[in-house]
Amino acid sequence: MEAPPRSALVNAFLPSQEIDDPDRFVGRRPQVEELTDVLRVSGSVPLIFGPRGLGKSSLAHQMRRIAEGDTTLLDRLGLADRSITGDEAFVSVGVSCSRTTGTTEALLHSIITAIESDLADHLPEPSRSSTERTSSTTIQTPFLKQQWSSKHVDAPPMDGSRGDPEVHLDALCSEIATRSGRRVLVVVDELDLLTDTTGLSSLIKNRSSSYLKFLLVGIADGYHELLADHESIARQLAPTAVPPMSDAELEAIIDRAEYVLRSSGLEVTFHARARSRVIRVARGFPWFVHLLGQSALKRAFDSGRAEVAGSDVSYSIRHLHSERLSERYADSYRHAIGESREREIVLRLAAWSPETTVASPLIEQMANALGIDDARALIRQLHQTGFGAPLREVRQGAFFRFSDEIFRIYARTCPPIYPNVQKRVDAAYELADEGQPRKRGRHSA
Numbered sequence: 001m002e003a004p005p006r007s008a009l010v011n012a013f014l015p016s017q018e019i020d021d022p023d024r025f026v027g028r029r030p031q032v033e034e035l036t037d038v039l040r041v042s043g044s045v046p047l048i049f050g051p052r053g054l055g056k057s058s059l060a061h062q063m064r065r066i067a068e069g070d071t072t073l074l075d076r077l078g079l080a081d082r083s084i085t086g087d088e089a090f091v092s093v094g095v096s097c098s099r100t101t102g103t104t105e106a107l108l109h110s111i112i113t114a115i116e117s118d119l120a121d122h123l124p125e126p127s128r129s130s131t132e133r134t135s136s137t138t139i140q141t142p143f144l145k146q147q148w149s150s151k152h153v154d155a156p157p158m159d160g161s162r163g164d165p166e167v168h169l170d171a172l173c174s175e176i177a178t179r180s181g182r183r184v185l186v187v188v189d190e191l192d193l194l195t196d197t198t199g200l201s202s203l204i205k206n207r208s209s210s211y212l213k214f215l216l217v218g219i220a221d222g223y224h225e226l227l228a229d230h231e232s233i234a235r236q237l238a239p240t241a242v243p244p245m246s247d248a249e250l251e252a253i254i255d256r257a258e259y260v261l262r263s264s265g266l267e268v269t270f271h272a273r274a275r276s277r278v279i280r281v282a283r284g285f286p287w288f289v290h291l292l293g294q295s296a297l298k299r300a301f302d303s304g305r306a307e308v309a310g311s312d313v314s315y316s317i318r319h320l321h322s323e324r325l326s327e328r329y330a331d332s333y334r335h336a337i338g339e340s341r342e343r344e345i346v347l348r349l350a351a352w353s354p355e356t357t358v359a360s361p362l363i364e365q366m367a368n369a370l371g372i373d374d375a376r377a378l379i380r381q382l383h384q385t386g387f388g389a390p391l392r393e394v395r396q397g398a399f400f401r402f403s404d405e406i407f408r409i410y411a412r413t414c415p416p417i418y419p420n421v422q423k424r425v426d427a428a429y430e431l432a433d434e435g436q437p438r439k440r441g442r443h444s445a
């Protein structure tokens, strides 16, 4: 059904949503192929990992749909032959960890509650207890506070085995498989938020079966970080990394938005310069394409133009700090800078480094060239919680990384607080480039 034009306009990009609709999901073909195969391998435990904000949860939503027999995405990718249908298909539940989930035991409890609630139709009547009640849970994702309704069921144990929650989980899934003819897929997202994962590997190893599969998702540079005792399930784990998106994948987000607009009768397109500007700033992060795309699109449309120009994107970048959705990055930026223009220069020097892992002495050198003598101390401050710790140490002090790469892009892009800061940063890089043939891949937005 066609959406009304204004609704299509404000939903052409989705910066505040994980992508559940397969028609809005772009790219990630190798990961979809890999994960679809892994879903078929008995005993295997797929694990989606990668840095913050690259689309892990969105990918997990798609895998849930594919596991349940939805072929929309596979058809579009020309992978219809991999569809999981009939008795290969799953029923699924999703659980999102939070800091309050805490331990493996608490997570297990949430999984059981989710199964009893969301898959109640596949359970015998007594376990769909009359004490069923609905409550609202707030789940914090980096981009939005998502409200969703979850049912908590105070059900009596089906077979008196409630005493051991692992056995109860097993009994529930076995019952569901018998009644529905489908296996159960449990998707556990935000695994990185569990404070203590002791016992999780053995839970997953012991309980993965012909009728229960887990799919794990979390922020990590390497999947080992997500599970204590991961050695014990090394052979079952099938990790899939989610890397930054390619330029073609990022561009496909704009193509999709244009398509959504067209389907609602709105012929609004992005000029080539607008496209390349968005993609250059986004540096592989789909969220920035959604955020800048939406804001530039609205600006062009509200000024009565049918084409989004490069200048619309530049305007959106200059006003990034006042965007509601990037408020938390604006706060972190102000917190890190405080009253110090020199700290702002050092932070931006670091943000503009072409390397993900930044050599501290290199930044010190460039800052010194600008007359900043205490660069080392300023870098140290940016590691401290008092300044929000935007940087974190790696390899014993000589190197650091940004704690959040999205914040890093924000820090490169947002308007500086103090005058002439970006000019000084550009000058430092030009000086450094003179001494080195290597380009830093710099772009002014």
Ligand SMILES: Nc1ncnc2c1ncn2[C@@H]1O[C@H](COP(=O)(O)OP(=O)(O)OP(=O)(O)O)[C@@H](O)[C@H]1O
Residues within 6 Å of the ligand: 014, 015, 016, 017, 018, 019, 024, 025, 026, 027, 028, 051, 052, 053, 054, 055, 056, 057, 058, 059, 141, 142, 143, 219, 253, 285, 286, 287, 290
């Ligand atoms: N395949 C995709 N196609 C289009 N947009 C995407 C895709 N993947 C992610 N996005 C967009 O990127 C943003 C972040 O996505 P998502 O929340 O899935 O990332 P994440 O890796 O789970 O984040 P976090 O690490 O914070 O949990 C969202 O705005 C989403 O709309």
Ligand SMILES: [Mg+2]
Residues within 6 Å of the ligand: 056, 057, 058, 141, 189, 190
């Ligand atoms: Mg996520």
